[in-house]
Amino acid sequence: xxxxxxKGANAVIISTKNSRLMIDPKLxxxxxxxLNVKDAVELxxxxxxxxxxxxxxxxxNGPGEYGIDGFDITGVPARRHIDTENExxxxxxxxxxxxxxxxxxxGNIDKKLSDEQLEALGVVDILILPVGGGGYTLxxxxxxxxxxxxxxxxxxxxxxxxxSLKYEVPQDDLERFVTQLGAPVxxxxxxxxxPLVGGGNTGLSVVVITKS
Numbered sequence: 079x080x081x082x083x084x085k086g087a088n089a090v091i092i093s094t095k096n097s098r099l100m101i102d103p104k105l106x107x108x109x110x111x112x113l114n115v116k117d118a119v120e121l122x123x124x125x126x127x128x129x130x131x132x133x134x135x136x137x138x139n140g141p142g143e144y145g146i147d148g149f150d151i152t153g154v155p156a157r158r159h160i161d162t163e164n165e166x167x168x169x170x171x172x173x174x175x176x177x178x179x180x181x182x183x184x185g186n187i188d189k190k191l192s193d194e195q196l197e198a199l200g201v202v203d204i205l206i207l208p209v210g211g212g213g214y215t216l217x218x219x220x221x222x223x224x225x226x227x228x229x230x231x232x233x234x235x236x237x238x239x240x241x242s243l244k245y246e247v248p249q250d251d252l253e254r255f256v257t258q259l260g261a262p263v264x265x266x267x268x269x270x271x272x273p274l275v276g277g278g279n280t281g282l283s284v285v286v287i288t289k290s
Contacts, residue, residue: 080176082204082269084287086110087245088123088185088237090206094176097135097147101183101206102127109244119146123185124158124169140170150175154198156187159215173199179273181206182228186237189220191227204271205230208237210249217250218258225259225282233259233284234269240289252286259284 083091088102091113100120103113104127116133128139136146144151151174155167174181182199184207205228211217215237216224225233238252256263265286 079270079272080179082206082234082271082287084234084236084289085113086240086243086289088127088208089113090183090234090236092149092174092176092181094148097149099149099174100134102185104129110242119149121151121172121183122170123172123183127185138172148176152198154195156185156191156195159186159188159220160213171195171199173202177273179203179271182230184208184216184224186215187224189216189223191224196227199228202228202230203273204232204234206234206236209235209252209255210238210245212245212247212249214245214247214249218255221255222258231282232271233261233282234287235284242289256284256286 081093087108089105090101092099098118100113100115100118102122103115106112112129115129115131119136120134121138122128138144141153141155154171156169156171157167158169169185169187172183180203182202182205208215209218209221235255239249261282261284263284267288269285269287
């Protein structure tokens with residue numbers, strides 16, 4: 079069992095009984111205080127989201143295989159939404175295993191995922207991805223295409239309009255994404271995930287985690 083909290087922009091905390099994984103914790107980029115990564119694992123989808131705090135247990139900022147504190151992590155190179163093919167792959171998609179549970183983390187990437195990227199991600203239970211658009215990241219339509227390609231059970235949207243954040247460009251309201259996807263929505267303050275035993279509901283659902 080583990081918990082997922084949303085802190086704004088792309089910042090998410092995944093907590094188990096023994097450790098914390100801090101995803102894209104540099105919230106000063108959007109006008110908030112950076113997350114405290116002391117004694118936690120710091121994981122970033124782009125170089126500019128790195129806090130680079132020596133007190134972090136481990137800083138993961140790129141492709142590769144990592145294992146620490148019950149997290150088994152695979153990083154896969156990806157092209158950012160705002161980059162051309164000539165600029166290379168400056169983002170990283172992650173597959174995070176916690177026991178038998180599988181989490182996919184997508185940053186500000188292009189909507190076109192290759193067969194190699196999809197194969198590296200494999201089967202995903204929970205997919206965390208930005209949906210705000212604005213020419214900066216995936217919009218509701220492109221996010222839906224990525225979700226269709228990855229085919230998770232649960233989607234957690236991030237990086238959408240929020241008056242308390244200072245985004246570089248305006249972001250779409252969350253409602254636009256929810257309407258586009260057309261899946262059942264659950265709103266929680268913290269998502270407590272416990273793997274289902276013996277099957278259960280296999281349809282896609284959206285979990286909206288209110289920013290804390």
